[in-house]
Amino acid sequence: MAAPKSLTDRTPPGQTLTTKWPVLHYSDVPQISRTQFELRIFGEVERPLQLSFAELEALPRVQRTSDFHCVTTWSHLDNAWEGILFRTLAERTGVKSTARHVMAHSYDGYYTNIPLESLMAEDVLVAWSHDGQPLTDEHGGPLRLVVPKLYAWKSAKWLNGLEFMVQDRRGFWEERGYHNRGEPFAEERYSYQEE
Numbered sequence: 001m002a003a004p005k006s007l008t009d010r011t012p013p014g015q016t017l018t019t020k021w022p023v024l025h026y027s028d029v030p031q032i033s034r035t036q037f038e039l040r041i042f043g044e045v046e047r048p049l050q051l052s053f054a055e056l057e058a059l060p061r062v063q064r065t066s067d068f069h070c071v072t073t074w075s076h077l078d079n080a081w082e083g084i085l086f087r088t089l090a091e092r093t094g095v096k097s098t099a100r101h102v103m104a105h106s107y108d109g110y111y112t113n114i115p116l117e118s119l120m121a122e123d124v125l126v127a128w129s130h131d132g133q134p135l136t137d138e139h140g141g142p143l144r145l146v147v148p149k150l151y152a153w154k155s156a157k158w159l160n161g162l163e164f165m166v167q168d169r170r171g172f173w174e175e176r177g178y179h180n181r182g183e184p185f186a187e188e189r190y191s192y193q194e195e
Protein backbone atom coordinates (compact mmCIF):
# COMPACT_ATOMS: atom_id res chain seq x y z
CA MET A 1 0.00 0.00 0.00
CA ALA A 2 1.22 3.51 -0.77
CA ALA A 3 2.35 5.51 2.26
CA PRO A 4 -0.21 8.10 3.36
CA LYS A 5 0.59 11.56 2.07
CA SER A 6 2.11 13.95 4.59
CA LEU A 7 0.34 17.17 5.53
CA THR A 8 2.99 19.07 3.59
CA ASP A 9 2.29 17.05 0.46
CA ARG A 10 -1.41 17.69 0.86
CA THR A 11 -1.02 21.46 1.22
CA PRO A 12 -0.89 23.26 -2.15
CA PRO A 13 1.68 26.04 -2.67
CA GLY A 14 0.79 29.32 -0.98
CA GLN A 15 -1.84 27.73 1.29
CA THR A 16 -1.99 27.61 5.11
CA LEU A 17 -3.79 24.89 7.06
CA THR A 18 -6.63 25.83 9.34
CA THR A 19 -8.41 23.56 11.79
CA LYS A 20 -11.48 25.80 11.92
CA TRP A 21 -13.79 25.64 8.97
CA PRO A 22 -14.23 29.24 7.79
CA VAL A 23 -17.48 30.43 6.21
CA LEU A 24 -17.04 32.35 2.98
CA HIS A 25 -19.48 33.60 0.38
CA TYR A 26 -20.40 36.69 -1.56
CA SER A 27 -24.02 37.47 -0.69
CA ASP A 28 -26.51 36.75 2.12
CA VAL A 29 -27.15 33.19 3.27
CA PRO A 30 -30.32 31.90 1.59
CA GLN A 31 -32.57 29.87 3.91
CA ILE A 32 -33.80 26.92 1.90
CA SER A 33 -35.62 24.07 3.64
CA ARG A 34 -35.34 20.50 2.43
CA THR A 35 -39.04 20.57 1.49
CA GLN A 36 -38.63 23.71 -0.65
CA PHE A 37 -35.43 22.45 -2.20
CA GLU A 38 -35.21 21.50 -5.85
CA LEU A 39 -32.28 20.60 -8.11
CA ARG A 40 -32.70 21.26 -11.85
CA ILE A 41 -30.50 19.37 -14.28
CA PHE A 42 -30.75 20.80 -17.77
CA GLY A 43 -28.98 21.87 -20.94
CA GLU A 44 -27.11 19.34 -23.08
CA VAL A 45 -28.86 16.25 -21.63
CA GLU A 46 -31.25 13.55 -22.89
CA ARG A 47 -33.67 13.79 -19.92
CA PRO A 48 -33.79 17.07 -18.00
CA LEU A 49 -34.47 16.36 -14.32
CA GLN A 50 -36.09 18.24 -11.50
CA LEU A 51 -35.24 16.47 -8.24
CA SER A 52 -36.75 17.03 -4.84
CA PHE A 53 -34.61 16.44 -1.76
CA ALA A 54 -36.43 13.14 -1.14
CA GLU A 55 -35.73 12.00 -4.71
CA LEU A 56 -32.04 12.84 -4.29
CA GLU A 57 -31.83 10.92 -1.02
CA ALA A 58 -33.31 7.86 -2.72
CA LEU A 59 -30.31 7.64 -5.09
CA PRO A 60 -27.26 5.54 -4.16
CA ARG A 61 -25.36 7.59 -1.59
CA VAL A 62 -21.62 7.73 -0.98
CA GLN A 63 -19.18 9.05 1.60
CA ARG A 64 -15.94 10.74 0.63
CA THR A 65 -13.25 12.39 2.73
CA SER A 66 -11.34 15.17 0.98
CA ASP A 67 -9.41 18.42 1.35
CA PHE A 68 -10.75 21.91 0.72
CA HIS A 69 -8.59 24.77 -0.59
CA CYS A 70 -9.83 28.37 -0.73
CA VAL A 71 -8.00 30.76 -3.05
CA THR A 72 -7.78 33.29 -0.18
CA THR A 73 -5.05 30.86 1.08
CA TRP A 74 -6.71 28.71 3.75
CA SER A 75 -7.00 24.95 3.42
CA HIS A 76 -9.16 22.68 5.55
CA LEU A 77 -8.21 19.00 5.36
CA ASP A 78 -10.17 15.79 5.92
CA ASN A 79 -13.74 16.86 5.34
CA ALA A 80 -16.11 13.88 5.48
CA TRP A 81 -18.92 14.45 3.00
CA GLU A 82 -22.03 12.42 2.31
CA GLY A 83 -24.24 12.75 -0.76
CA ILE A 84 -24.56 11.57 -4.35
CA LEU A 85 -21.72 11.27 -6.83
CA PHE A 86 -22.00 13.86 -9.61
CA ARG A 87 -21.39 10.92 -11.94
CA THR A 88 -24.61 9.22 -10.75
CA LEU A 89 -26.62 12.34 -11.64
CA ALA A 90 -24.90 12.51 -15.03
CA GLU A 91 -25.89 8.89 -15.73
CA ARG A 92 -29.53 9.51 -14.71
CA THR A 93 -29.93 12.59 -16.90
CA GLY A 94 -28.06 11.12 -19.88
CA VAL A 95 -25.37 13.62 -20.84
CA LYS A 96 -25.18 14.26 -24.59
CA SER A 97 -21.82 13.48 -26.16
CA THR A 98 -21.48 17.15 -27.20
CA ALA A 99 -21.42 18.39 -23.56
CA ARG A 100 -18.00 19.55 -22.32
CA HIS A 101 -18.69 21.98 -19.47
CA VAL A 102 -21.08 22.45 -16.58
CA MET A 103 -22.37 25.61 -14.95
CA ALA A 104 -23.36 25.09 -11.31
CA HIS A 105 -26.16 27.48 -10.27
CA SER A 106 -27.06 28.43 -6.71
CA TYR A 107 -30.01 29.87 -4.82
CA ASP A 108 -28.05 33.05 -4.02
CA GLY A 109 -27.55 33.80 -7.72
CA TYR A 110 -23.96 32.52 -7.66
CA TYR A 111 -22.72 30.42 -10.56
CA THR A 112 -19.42 28.74 -11.38
CA ASN A 113 -18.15 26.79 -14.40
CA ILE A 114 -16.31 23.46 -14.29
CA PRO A 115 -15.08 21.14 -17.04
CA LEU A 116 -17.36 18.09 -17.27
CA GLU A 117 -14.31 15.82 -17.12
CA SER A 118 -13.30 17.26 -13.72
CA LEU A 119 -16.78 16.57 -12.34
CA MET A 120 -16.80 12.91 -13.38
CA ALA A 121 -14.03 12.09 -10.85
CA GLU A 122 -14.73 9.66 -7.99
CA ASP A 123 -14.41 12.40 -5.35
CA VAL A 124 -16.96 14.87 -6.76
CA LEU A 125 -20.36 14.87 -5.10
CA VAL A 126 -23.43 16.88 -4.32
CA ALA A 127 -23.35 16.75 -0.53
CA TRP A 128 -25.92 17.24 2.22
CA SER A 129 -23.76 16.31 5.18
CA HIS A 130 -20.33 17.27 6.55
CA ASP A 131 -18.51 15.39 9.31
CA GLY A 132 -21.68 13.46 10.12
CA GLN A 133 -23.94 16.52 10.48
CA PRO A 134 -26.47 17.94 8.01
CA LEU A 135 -24.92 20.89 6.16
CA THR A 136 -25.71 24.11 7.99
CA ASP A 137 -27.27 27.03 6.08
CA GLU A 138 -24.01 28.98 6.14
CA HIS A 139 -22.02 26.08 4.66
CA GLY A 140 -24.47 25.63 1.80
CA GLY A 141 -27.35 23.50 3.06
CA PRO A 142 -29.47 21.74 2.02
CA LEU A 143 -27.07 20.80 -0.80
CA ARG A 144 -23.69 21.91 -2.13
CA LEU A 145 -21.29 20.80 -4.78
CA VAL A 146 -17.90 19.43 -3.62
CA VAL A 147 -15.02 19.50 -6.13
CA PRO A 148 -11.91 18.75 -4.03
CA LYS A 149 -9.30 19.03 -6.80
CA LEU A 150 -10.27 22.62 -7.70
CA TYR A 151 -10.23 25.77 -5.55
CA ALA A 152 -13.25 25.93 -3.27
CA TRP A 153 -15.00 28.73 -5.15
CA LYS A 154 -15.97 25.95 -7.62
CA SER A 155 -17.76 24.07 -4.79
CA ALA A 156 -21.06 25.92 -5.12
CA LYS A 157 -23.12 26.18 -1.94
CA TRP A 158 -26.96 26.21 -2.00
CA LEU A 159 -26.85 24.32 -5.27
CA ASN A 160 -30.09 24.37 -7.30
CA GLY A 161 -28.99 23.81 -10.89
CA LEU A 162 -26.53 21.89 -13.02
CA GLU A 163 -26.42 23.14 -16.60
CA PHE A 164 -24.58 20.98 -19.13
CA MET A 165 -23.00 23.04 -21.91
CA VAL A 166 -21.23 22.58 -25.24
CA GLN A 167 -19.33 25.87 -25.00
CA ASP A 168 -17.65 27.07 -21.85
CA ARG A 169 -18.95 30.22 -20.11
CA ARG A 170 -17.21 31.90 -17.18
CA GLY A 171 -18.84 31.90 -13.76
CA PHE A 172 -19.16 34.68 -11.20
CA TRP A 173 -15.54 34.73 -9.95
CA GLU A 174 -14.13 33.52 -13.25
CA GLU A 175 -15.54 36.74 -14.81
CA ARG A 176 -14.00 38.81 -12.02
CA GLY A 177 -10.33 37.97 -12.35
CA TYR A 178 -10.14 34.40 -11.08
CA HIS A 179 -8.73 31.51 -13.09
CA ASN A 180 -11.06 29.62 -15.39
CA ARG A 181 -9.81 26.20 -14.21
CA GLY A 182 -8.41 26.80 -10.70
CA GLU A 183 -6.22 23.84 -9.81
CA PRO A 184 -4.67 24.49 -6.36
CA PHE A 185 -1.53 22.37 -6.88
CA ALA A 186 -0.78 24.28 -10.10
CA GLU A 187 -1.61 27.51 -8.19
CA GLU A 188 -4.07 28.61 -10.87
CA ARG A 189 -5.47 31.56 -8.93
CA TYR A 190 -5.97 34.42 -11.40
CA SER A 191 -7.18 34.78 -14.97
CA TYR A 192 -3.96 36.55 -16.06
CA GLN A 193 -2.18 33.22 -15.52
CA GLU A 194 -4.28 31.52 -18.21
CA GLU A 195 -2.28 30.74 -21.31
Ligand SMILES: Nc1nc2c(c(=O)[nH]1)N[C@H]1C(S)=C(S)[C@@H](COP(=O)(O)O)O[C@H]1N2
Pocket residue numbers: 021022023024025026027069070071106107108110138139140152153154155156157158
Ligand atom coordinates in the same frame (compact mmCIF):
# COMPACT_ATOMS: atom_id res chain seq x y z
N1 LIG B 1 -23.49 29.82 -3.73
C1 LIG B 1 -22.25 30.15 -3.37
N2 LIG B 1 -21.33 29.16 -3.26
C2 LIG B 1 -20.06 29.45 -2.91
C3 LIG B 1 -19.65 30.77 -2.66
C4 LIG B 1 -20.65 31.81 -2.78
O1 LIG B 1 -20.39 33.02 -2.59
N3 LIG B 1 -21.93 31.45 -3.13
N4 LIG B 1 -18.35 31.03 -2.28
C5 LIG B 1 -17.34 30.00 -2.64
C6 LIG B 1 -16.05 30.18 -1.97
S1 LIG B 1 -15.06 31.45 -2.51
C7 LIG B 1 -15.58 29.30 -1.02
S2 LIG B 1 -14.02 29.41 -0.38
C8 LIG B 1 -16.44 28.23 -0.49
C9 LIG B 1 -16.50 28.34 1.02
O2 LIG B 1 -17.26 27.31 1.56
P1 LIG B 1 -17.52 27.32 3.15
O3 LIG B 1 -18.17 28.65 3.48
O4 LIG B 1 -18.40 26.16 3.40
O5 LIG B 1 -16.17 27.20 3.80
O6 LIG B 1 -17.76 28.30 -1.02
C10 LIG B 1 -17.83 28.59 -2.38
N5 LIG B 1 -19.19 28.42 -2.80
Ligand SMILES: [Mo]
Pocket residue numbers: 024070071072152153
Ligand atom coordinates in the same frame (compact mmCIF):
# COMPACT_ATOMS: atom_id res chain seq x y z
MO1 LIG C 1 -12.93 30.95 -1.61
